[in-house]
Amino acid sequence: MDDEQPHQELVKCVLVGDNAVGKTRLICARACKQKVSLSQLLNTHVPTVWAIDQYRIYKDVLENSWMVLDGVNVSLRLWDTFGDHHKDRRFAYGRSDVVLMCFDIGRVSSLENCREMWYQQIRKFCPNTPVILVGCKNDVRFILHDEQYINYCKERSPLVRQVRERDLVFPEQGRAVANELGIPYYETSVLTYYGLNEVFENAIRAALCAKRAQRFWMTNLKRVIRPTLQEPHCPPRPKLPDVLPISSVYGVDRIKLFDGQHFTDVIFLCGNVGFSAHKFILAASSPTLQRLLSIESFTSSTSDIAPTRSSSETSLVSYCLSSSPMFTGGEYFYDEETECLIPPSEHNTPSKFSLLGNSPRFRGCGGRLSGTLHKSSSSFNLPYSCLSSSPQQSNSSSYRPPETSRTLNHPAFTSLKVQQCESLNASGKVITSLQTVLTCSKIITPLSMSQALRFIYTGTLEKAFDKLDELKQAAEFLDIPDLYNFIYHTKACHYSSENGIQYLLCAQRGLEEICFIQGLFADIFFSLDDGTCSAHKPLLMARCDMMHAMFSHEDFVEKSARVIKFPGVSRFTFQELLYYLYTDRTPPHVTATNCLGILEIGNRLCLPRLISLIETAVVEKLSSTVNKGGDVTEDALKILEHCQIHNADQLSEWCLAYLAQNYNLICRKYPKVLRSLHPENQATLNVRRWPPIWYLKDFDNYQRMLSEQERDKSPKNLKRTRNNSGCLCFSAIRIGHFNDILSHVL
Numbered sequence: 001m002d003d004e005q006p007h008q009e010l011v012k013c014v015l016v017g018d019n020a021v022g023k024t025r026l027i028c029a030r031a032c033k034q035k036v037s038l039s040q041l042l043n044t045h046v047p048t049v050w051a052i053d054q055y056r057i058y059k060d061v062l063e064n065s066w067m068v069l070d071g072v073n074v075s076l077r078l079w080d081t082f083g084d085h086h087k088d089r090r091f092a093y094g095r096s097d098v099v100l101m102c103f104d105i106g107r108v109s110s111l112e113n114c115r116e117m118w119y120q121q122i123r124k125f126c127p128n129t130p131v132i133l134v135g136c137k138n139d140v141r142f143i144l145h146d147e148q149y150i151n152y153c154k155e156r157s158p159l160v161r162q163v164r165e166r167d168l169v170f171p172e173q174g175r176a177v178a179n180e181l182g183i184p185y186y187e188t189s190v191l192t193y194y195g196l197n198e199v200f201e202n203a204i205r206a207a208l209c210a211k212r213a214q215r216f217w218m219t220n221l222k223r224v225i226r227p228t229l230q231e232p233h234c235p236p237r238p239k240l241p242d243v244l245p246i247s248s249v250y251g252v253d254r255i256k257l258f259d260g261q262h263f264t265d266v267i268f269l270c271g272n273v274g275f276s277a278h279k280f281i282l283a284a285s286s287p288t289l290q291r292l293l294s295i296e297s298f299t300s301s302t303s304d305i306a307p308t309r310s311s312s313e314t315s316l317v318s319y320c321l322s323s324s325p326m327f328t329g330g331e332y333f334y335d336e337e338t339e340c341l342i343p344p345s346e347h348n349t350p351s352k353f354s355l356l357g358n359s360p361r362f363r364g365c366g367g368r369l370s371g372t373l374h375k376s377s378s379s380f381n382l383p384y385s386c387l388s389s390s391p392q393q394s395n396s397s398s399y400r401p402p403e404t405s406r407t408l409n410h411p412a413f414t415s416l417k418v419q420q421c422e423s424l425n426a427s428g429k430v431i432t433s434l435q436t437v438l439t440c441s442k443i444i445t446p447l448s449m450s451q452a453l454r455f456i457y458t459g460t461l462e463k464a465f466d467k468l469d470e471l472k473q474a475a476e477f478l479d480i481p482d483l484y485n486f487i488y489h490t491k492a493c494h495y496s497s498e499n500g501i502q503y504l505l506c507a508q509r510g511l512e513e514i515c516f517i518q519g520l521f522a523d524i525f526f527s528l529d530d531g532t533c534s535a536h537k538p539l540l541m542a543r544c545d546m547m548h549a550m551f552s553h554e555d556f557v558e559k560s561a562r563v564i565k566f567p568g569v570s571r572f573t574f575q576e577l578l579y580y581l582y583t584d585r586t587p588p589h590v591t592a593t594n595c596l597g598i599l600e601i602g603n604r605l606c607l608p609r610l611i612s613l614i615e616t617a618v619v620e621k622l623s624s625t626v627n628k629g630g631d632v633t634e635d636a637l638k639i640l641e642h643c644q645i646h647n648a649d650q651l652s653e654w655c656l657a658y659l660a661q662n663y664n665l666i667c668r669k670y671p672k673v674l675r676s677l678h679p680e681n682q683a684t685l686n687v688r689r690w691p692p693i694w695y696l697k698d699f700d701n702y703q704r705m706l707s708e709q710e711r712d713k714s715p716k717n718l719k720r721t722r723n724n725s726g727c728l729c730f731s732a733i734r735i736g737h738f739n740d741i742l743s744h745v746l
Helices: 023-031 059-065 108-125 147-156 171-181 196-214 250-260 279-285 287-293 316-320 446-458 468-477 481-491 497-517 537-543 545-552 571-583 595-604 608-627 633-645 649-661 663-669 671-676 679-688 693-713 732-745
Strands: 009-017 066-069 072-079 098-104 131-136 185-187 266-270 273-277 371-374 404-407 413-424 430-440 524-528 531-535 563-565
Touching (some): 009 023, 009 196, 023 059, 023 196, 059 066, 066 196, 072 196, 098 108, 131 171, 185 196, 250 446, 250 497, 250 537, 266 446, 273 279, 273 446, 279 287, 279 446, 446 468, 446 481, 468 481, 481 497, 524 571, 531 537, 531 571, 537 545, 537 571, 571 608, 608 633, 608 649, 633 649, 633 663, 649 663
Parallel strands (some): 098 131, 131 185, 273 371, 524 563
Antiparallel strands (some): 404 413, 413 430
C-alpha cells in the first residue's frame, strides 16, 4: 500500500459481531480518538460501516494507526463489518492478521451468537488467524441504575431498549465461552475508555506472535510478548442518593389560619365594624398588643371582684366554662408597661351592652353598638352574642364570670372589655367563649384594620387596596414594624415577593419566642409520657390536618378536652414537633440516635414535610461524619427498618445505599445484626453491594491467573543442589550429628 512505511509491520484487524454490539463505536474511538456521551450512545441504532479508505483520505487517522509496541513499529488497520448474519465477509476476512469477535454485554443473545455462528464462520475463512473475544459496553453493568440513563430510556421508549439486570453478561460467563473456544477474553467501554487501548495492543501482540511463528528468522519480532491479562474493571462507587426536603406550605397554612379563624379570642371594634383574631398571633407581631393583651383582669373601684391572672396554664375555654369547681380567683396583676394605658381617674364598670343579630353583624339600638363582625370561619360563621352581666340575662343554671371593662389611654384604642360571647357553630349548637373586645379609636379605620390583620396573618395585602398612607398610620399606632417597612418598600416601588417571605421569617421567629418558648395564651395541653406541653389550638389546626380533624369533629373527645393524652410520646419528641409546627424549620436537636420518635409522630400526624426535614438533617450529620473519615454503619443499621416503618423513604434509601457500599465491613463487624434484618433488606444489600460479587470473583480469578503466569515465567533451577560432603562419603550434616554423639558420650 502507498501509506506503508519501511520497517513497519502492517496489522489488519477485522471486527465482527451482531448488529448494534458497538463495533463501529469501538473503531471510531481507536482510529479517530472520538469520545461520546451517554446521550449519543443511547440514540437509535443506525447500521453503519467504518470505511477502510479513511486511512488514505485523512492524515490524522493514518497517524493514529502508528504505534510502537514491544519495540516493533506497527500500523494498525481496522476493518468494520455489517452485523447481518447473511452477509458475505470473505473479502474482509482475506489476509486478516487478527479477528475481534465482539458481543454486547447488555445482550446475552449476542454472546451465544459468537459461540454458535461467528466463531464457526471465522474458522471457515481464517482457520489460522488469532481470534479474541471482546465484550463491548462494559459500562452497562453500573450505568444500569443511573437515574439519567433510566429517565432517558423512559423518554425514548420504545425506540431505546432499557437494559435490565437479567440481560447482563458477567465476566464469568464471557470467560467461560472464551475458555471453551480457547481464545483470550477482554472487555471495553467507549464511554469510560476502559480497556480500549488494551484490547488493540493485545490484538497486535496476538497477530505479531502468529507472524513470528511463520517467520522465525525475523529478529525484530523476538521481543514481542504474548497477550497479557486484563485487570477487571471495578465499577465506580455509586453516589449516595440526595435527600431533598418537601417544599414549604407555611404561607398557605397561615392563610388557612386567617380564613378559618377557629377559636378566636379577640374582637376589634372599629367604628361599628368588628374583626376577630387570635391573641397569640397578635402578640407575636406587635409588642404593644402583646403587653395590652397580657392584662388578664382589671381592678374596678365599683366592683369587689378579685382580678385574676391567666397564664399559659389557664385556658380561655376553661375560663369561659368556669362554673366548674376548678375555677378559682387568681393573684392581683399589675404591669407598669400596660398600666399607663389605663387612666387612673376613671371608674370602669362592667359592660351593659350585647352584640345581637342573626347574621355576622352587630345590630342594636339606643345604647347598643351596631356593626359588622368580620369573621371568615367555616365552623363558626354565625355571630357572637356577648352576654349581659345583668341577672335577667344570665343563665341561672351556670355561673358566668362578670364582664370587666377599662378605658385605655392609647391613640389606637379607647377601651378594653373582657366578656362572655356565645355563637352558633355549623351544627346550630350554641357555644360560649371568652372574648377580649378592643374598641379602636377613629384613627384606625375598618379598612386599615382589615388589611393590617391580613398582613399579620399572611404577610400580604389585597391587590385592590390603595390607601397606603392610612394603613401606614395604623401600622405605626398598632406598633407593627414589619407592616410599616412593607408599606415603605411598596411606596418606594421596591416591593417584591421577597418582602412577604421576609415577613413570614420574622413571624416564625416571633411565634418561636412568644408562643413556643414563653407559651403565652396557650389554650390546650398535651399529657406525655414524661411531662406536659402547652400549645395553641388554632395554629395546630392550620398546620396539621390530623389536629384539625381532632379539634373540629364532634365525634372526637379531644375537641372539648382540656388535656389531651399522647401515649408513647416523650416530652422531647413533642417539643421538637411543636418547634416545627410553629416555625416550619428543622428541629434543632435532631440526631441519628433520637430521630426515630420524631419520625414516628410525624408519620402518625401525616406531616410529610417534617419527615423530609428530619431526613435531611440526619443525612447531613451522617455525611459529615463520613467525610471526616468516621464510620456510621452502626447508626444506619439501627435506623434502617424503623425508617421504612415510618415512611421515611429518603432516609431508608440513603441507609441502604451506604450499607451496600460498606457491605464487606458489615459482614466482618456486625454479622448478627446483618442476619437479623428483614429478608428483603438482606437481598437488596446483597444485590447492591459494592464492590459487586461478580467483580470480587473476577478479581480473584485474575490474581490466580497472574500468579500462575508469574510462576511460569520464573526460570526453573535444573541444577542439582548439593550439600558440602565430608570424608568417607559422610555429608556435613551427618558428620555434625556424629560429633554431637561423641561429645555426649565423652
